Amino acid sequence: MLGPALLAAARSDGIRRLVSAAPVTRSVVDRFVAGERLPEAVAVSAGLIGSGLTVTLDHLGEDVTDRAQALRTRDAYLELTEALTRAGFGAAAAGTDGAAELSVKLSAFGQALPGGHDLAHRNVRPVVEAAAAAGIGVTLDMEDHSTTDSTLAVHRALREEFPATGAVVQSCLLRTEEDCHALAAAGARVRLVKGAYREPAAVAHQERRAVDLSYVRCLRVLLAGGGYPMLGTHDPRLIAIARTVAERLGRKPDGYEFQMLYGIREHEQRRLAAEGHRVRVYVPYGTDWYAYFMRRLAERPANLAFFLRSLASR
Ligand code: FDA
Numbered sequence: 001m002l003g004p005a006l007l008a009a010a011r012s013d014g015i016r017r018l019v020s021a022a023p024v025t026r027s028v029v030d031r032f033v034a035g036e037r038l039p040e041a042v043a044v045s046a047g048l049i050g051s052g053l054t055v056t057l058d059h060l061g062e063d064v065t066d067r068a069q070a071l072r073t074r075d076a077y078l079e080l081t082e083a084l085t086r087a088g089f090g091a092a093a094a095g096t097d098g099a100a101e102l103s104v105k106l107s108a109f110g111q112a113l114p115g116g117h118d119l120a121h122r123n124v125r126p127v128v129e130a131a132a133a134a135g136i137g138v139t140l141d142m143e144d145h146s147t148t149d150s151t152l153a154v155h156r157a158l159r160e161e162f163p164a165t166g167a168v169v170q171s172c173l174l175r176t177e178e179d180c181h182a183l184a185a186a187g188a189r190v191r192l193v194k195g196a197y198r199e200p201a202a203v204a205h206q207e208r209r210a211v212d213l214s215y216v217r218c219l220r221v222l223l224a225g226g227g228y229p230m231l232g233t234h235d236p237r238l239i240a241i242a243r244t245v246a247e248r249l250g251r252k253p254d255g256y257e258f259q260m261l262y263g264i265r266e267h268e269q270r271r272l273a274a275e276g277h278r279v280r281v282y283v284p285y286g287t288d289w290y291a292y293f294m295r296r297l298a299e300r301p302a303n304l305a306f307f308l309r310s311l312a313s314r
Helices: 002-009 013-021 025-029 038-050 067-086 116-133 145-161 176-185 208-224 236-248 266-274 290-299 301-312
Strands: 054-059 100-104 137-140 166-170 189-193 228-232 257-261 279-285
Touching (some): 002 290, 013 025, 013 290, 038 054, 038 067, 038 279, 054 067, 067 100, 067 116, 100 116, 116 145, 137 145, 145 166, 166 176, 176 189, 176 208, 189 208, 208 228, 228 236, 236 266, 257 266, 266 279
Parallel strands (some): 054 100, 054 279, 100 137, 137 166, 189 228, 228 257, 257 279
16 A cells, blocks of 8 residues: 555655754665765775676666756766776677666656657667767666656667667556567677566556566466566566566576666575576665655665654664
């Protein structure tokens, strides 16, 4: 019951101001966010890479409301690409082997503004180009269902020039199994997640079990296909199923990867890596952490209880 309310709150400016100003919020946020500044994100990434993991960095921000803000997103990612290159995290050649990659949300590049589809494509392209030159991959995060067609179309267009560009699909959406067939046939890098947005019954499964079953169907399609599956989940049952299916299909551990969020199931991240799996940690950083943080609270009521206790103990 709390999840939908928190997801609605994630888009409320009033609650954003309240939560962002609460004196203890930062310490709770720190569990999920690597820091507010670029050097902190690079330092956290260096630590993760040093321990045998790989990373995908997200400069936090979404739903920008003007073009200048969209350009600032582009510049922040260009700066991030330079910092990662200086830190030695690019790969020799563009592809899937880099220790670091970028995750971008097209709404932060202007997708929701008038003419937003083309604007977001125009703004994100220089980032993908610079990253490709540095051997750093880029994955387009997926936002709510109203953006799916546009985001997949930008992904297709980018892949014509930069084939390693990744997409994300959400098993909660009714359309996703079909999207997986198309992406797997096209040989794309695809991150499969359950989906973090509140979606209507007309387009999305409403029961957790249905979302999980859809995840299993989708992972079978992706693992059987010609692309590079990136399984974004902390769910131990789904991870076990993915390993079994991959093995049955003859996928080697370097033919797919698991992805998890910074601060969540860190022991499992290290355990899978120690067993020879590729594990990529999604590392968000920046000052605009509110919506991301609220989605993490919505996923797990215990996180909300922890947050409320920390407020009460002041
Ligand atoms: P589930 O929510 O069932 O959690 C399984 C277990 O994981 C829980 O029992 C708990 O132990 C742990 N766990 C999960 N979430 C937790 C939390 N917040 N705090 C503490 N423990 C938690 N979504 C989207 O719509 N678009 C996107 O682009 C992305 N990108 C993305 C990248 C990566 C690398 C990951 C891992 C996830 C995403 N997501 C996403 C989020 C995704 O859709 C989903 O909301 C979360 O991963 C939670 O779902 P799980 O699959 O982990 O299962």
